Amino acid sequence: MTTTTDPWPLPRVVVAAPASGHGKTTIATGLLAALRRRGLTVSPHKVGPDYIDPGYHALAAGRPGRNLDPFLVGAERIAGLLRHGASVPTPADIAVIEGVMGLHDGAVGRRDYASTAHVARLIEAPVLLVLDTTAQGRSAAALTLGMAAFDPAVRIGGVILNRVGSPRHETLLRDALAEVGVPVLGAVTRAAEVAAPARHLGLVPVAERAPESLAIVTALAELVEATVDLAAVLDLARTAAPLTTPAWDPVTAVGGPAGAERPVVALAGGAAFTFSYAETAELLTAAGADVLTVDPLRDPALPAGTRAVVIGGGFPEAYAQALAGNTTLRAELADFDGPIVAECAGLLYLGRSLDDVPMCGRLDLTARMTGRLTLGYREAVAVTDSPVTLAREPVRGHEFHRTTTDPGHGDRPAWRWNDAEHGFVSGRVHASYLHTHWAGHPDTARRLVEACR
Incomplete structure (x- = not known):
């Protein structure tokens, strides 16, 4: 049995995007809920200081949502905190980490420090890029290629197309991504979007709207099950290197x-x-x-x-x-x-x-x-x-x-x-x-x- 200090081949994937508003929370929460419905124990995590998204993650995964923020806790603690969170109360089968803002956006004046890319490097996890494809076609492939080339140490292992306009639009996008060698692991149409209630500081916390929040999470699970290749996401998560950092205690x-x-x-x-x-x-x-x-x-x-x-x-x-x-x-x-x-x-x-x-x-x-x-x-x-x-x-x-x-x-x-x-x-x-x-x-x-x- 693996202890908290042995190398642990924890499957894990980082859900990122080129910018805020592309649908990271929708996809991450839906993934957590859909994987749990498959019988997997899923560990939810959020890059950055945000308190609200982890509430939805926790509802979807059935265990606490946890934050991974190098600025607040120090880069040296990130891998250990991931391992701790994925171990408590029971070892997880997979960890899903939702990013913050755009993939390479870090603390102001500190380049990419505390960015999603920074955390992906620290935990050696592949990235699943969520793209808002509204009003773009082949340019989605150029954007993906640029996001990957900007930091070769960050591995973009797949893309989920969001807000796809039509079957023809989806075909165009898939063909363009194939040109740059990035697999498409899912496509969500604009009509299928699920919206959570929001107010002046972002989404309304789960604790304030428990029945409605549960309905939203259920709808997100069904959305991801219908539009995302979960087997391919699992395969991507399994390419992560074993965690060698001891669990934070x-x-x-x-x-x-x-x-x-x-x-x-x-x-x-x-x-x-x-x-x-x-x-x-x-x-x-x-x-x-x-x-x-x-x-x-x-x-x-x-x-x-x-x-x-x-x-x-x-x-x-x-x-x-x-x-x-x-x-x-x-x-x-x-x-x-x-x-x-x-x-x-x-x-x-x-x-x-x-x-x-x-x-x-x-x-x-x-x-x-x-x-x-x-x-x-x-x-x-x-x-x-x-x-x-x-x-x-x-x-x-x-x-x-x-x-x-x-x-x-x-x-x-x-x-x-x-x-x-x-x-x-x-x-x-x-x-x-x-x-x-x-x-x-x-x-x-x-x-x-x-x-x-």
């Missing part, structure tokens, strides 16, 4: 539990707080905590014995009235004396109000929606000691919001980036707009559990 990352006591850490969930990486709970558990979920929309109180609270991102603006109506939990959080870590939506929830709707009042700030999207990677430095940070410690994260707070930071800011201070450290509360991936900063989990004690 949360216990090793945090150094193991610091004591016999297992404090309870409440992790916010539910429809309003859907932005959380799977590794967050794994690291807290490895550090010695019992992690329990609290839904601020429904639960009147924190779990019994809670010693710390983690409130991640999400869409509190869509649920402001319902959050305000849970007055008992808001009051408990306002008076809670344990450490609290809040990111983005958590920051808004801890403030006095959001669009004039009362929130917890733990932090002296007000928040409101704006028409401006703040989005991008950040290289931050901690400004203030807190239960989870040490001053002058560097951290990498990302912002993703359309809200603003007044004031923009507290007297004791959490971070500094782009020559400005951000966030709030107030007592044992650490809150800001910065999303971080704790696999890249496992000391966050260790310190939080230690602060509980």
